[in-house]
Amino acid sequence: MKMIPLQRLTPEVFAPYGDVIEATGEPSYQINNGNADRYHALATVTHDAQGSAIISIVNSRKQPTPHTVTVVERHPLGSQAFIPRDKTPFVIVVAEAGERVRSDQLRAFISNGEQGINYHAGTWHGLLLTPFADMSFICVDRDGAGNNCEEWHFDEVDQVLLDIPPLD
Amino acid sequence: MKMIPLQRLTPEVFAPYGDVIEATGEPSYQINNGNADRYHALATVTHDAQGSAIISIVNSRKQPTPHTVTVVERHPLGSQAFIPRDKTPFVIVVAEAGERVRSDQLRAFISNGEQGINYHAGTWHGLLLTPFADMSFICVDRDGAGNNCEEWHFDEVDQVLLDIPPLD
Numbered sequence: 025m026k027m028i029p030l031q032r033l034t035p036e037v038f039a040p041y042g043d044v045i046e047a048t049g050e051p052s053y054q055i056n057n058g059n060a061d062r063y064h065a066l067a068t069v070t071h072d073a074q075g076s077a078i079i080s081i082v083n084s085r086k087q088p089t090p091h092t093v094t095v096v097e098r099h100p101l102g103s104q105a106f107i108p109r110d111k112t113p114f115v116i117v118v119a120e121a122g123e124r125v126r127s128d129q130l131r132a133f134i135s136n137g138e139q140g141i142n143y144h145a146g147t148w149h150g151l152l153l154t155p156f157a158d159m160s161f162i163c164v165d166r167d168g169a170g171n172n173c174e175e176w177h178f179d180e181v182d183q184v185l186l187d188i189p190p191l192d
Numbered sequence: 193m194k195m196i197p198l199q200r201l202t203p204e205v206f207a208p209y210g211d212v213i214e215a216t217g218e219p220s221y222q223i224n225n226g227n228a229d230r231y232h233a234l235a236t237v238t239h240d241a242q243g244s245a246i247i248s249i250v251n252s253r254k255q256p257t258p259h260t261v262t263v264v265e266r267h268p269l270g271s272q273a274f275i276p277r278d279k280t281p282f283v284i285v286v287a288e289a290g291e292r293v294r295s296d297q298l299r300a301f302i303s304n305g306e307q308g309i310n311y312h313a314g315t316w317h318g319l320l321l322t323p324f325a326d327m328s329f330i331c332v333d334r335d336g337a338g339n340n341c342e343e344w345h346f347d348e349v350d351q352v353l354l355d356i357p358p359l360d
Contacts, residue, residue: 047249047328056319060252065335069237069245077237077245079273079310079332081215084228105247107330109277140330142247151224160215162275162308162330164247167233 025092026127027185030115033133033141041118041131041147043067045107045140067142071102075168082106082161084114084154089188091155093117096125096148097175102166106152107140109160115188116141117150127182134188148176155188193260194295195353198283201301201309209286209299209315211235213275213308235310239270243336250274250329252282252322257356259323261285264293264316265343270334274320275308277328283356284309285318295350302356316344323356 031037035044043066051061069077096119108114113136119129125148135141140162143149152161166172178184199205203212211234219229237245264287276282281304287297293316303309308330311317320329334340346352 045247045249045330047251051251052248055250056252059255060250060320062331063249063251065246065248067247068335069247069332077332078233079213079235079237079275079308080220080233081213081231082223082228083215083219083231084224087227107247107277109275140247152228162213163230164237164245164332167236 025183025185027187028130028132029187030132030134033116033135033139038133040120042144043142045105045142046138067105069103069164070145071166074170075101075166077164078167080163082163084152084159086158087153087155089155091153091186091188093130093150093184093186095175095177096150097173098146098148099172100146100174101170101172102145103142104165105140105142106161106163109162111137112157112159113137113191114159115153115155117153119148121146125176127178127184130184132186156191193351193353195355196298196300197355198300198302201284201303201307206301208288210312211310213273213310214306235273237271237332238313239334242338243269243334245332246335248331250331252320252327254326255321255323257323259321259354259356261298261318261352261354263343263345264318265341266314266316267340268314268342269338269340270313271310272333273308273310274329274331277330279305280325280327281305281359282327283321283323287316289314293344295346295352298352300354324359
């Protein structure tokens, strides 16, 4: 089984797959009479005309390591964001949008404990991976009629193992 | 100057103004092969056809108490959600949607440290109030052309003072 390493999550490396949601550098502008800093439009929520955007909470349990990627999924009708409420890194597995996906296209990223992510519509992605602690996420995605979740199961020979070292 | 007390934030008392975003009770369903609990569609994001929904981060500085409400605002073209990443209560000041607003319509709520809120389009609301600590929020609201922010300034005689006791 092939093993893929974790790359550090940055907006640049993640650009083919989606947005990184993080307040870094100077804020876009101040609001509330100067009492708050707004980092504006870090991600855009997309959905088809039949759907709508919703806000959910997803509480993920700590998972064992190493992790084997056996399945990925994609949401063709809308974007999907996960923003952690806990300051703990998590692991994101993605492959570029397309009708088919090969396991050699998979990339794995580790967040810095502040970052959230927003998958673009159609981006193949693994299950939410929280190897370091139980974590709570704000999820912003698309609701409505139609099939917005397609899964791709890898044959055993194509599955990949993620090398997830302990946090420093 | 009239003083108004803080009420405990619940979905029932907040229903005329918007949604309370909180994971309570049984989850809606499990995802990720049973490894995560999803509390589904706690709020719906609304926007006009010209606009889109975006995700921003708002970092609010700790404010002095007591607080005088001198101005409220409303967003006629879309909903606006603030979900804290810090487990600290914050204060929400609202009045029901309408062309005009009187200060005797104002209500003030205190969250329990887990709750976020989603103002319905048009709900009059005060500035984000963080009297207990610096706080970081995920904000989900509407972006696009058009005037989506109207302010209402109260005459001095109509301003209200919020009684904000220290946390227990």
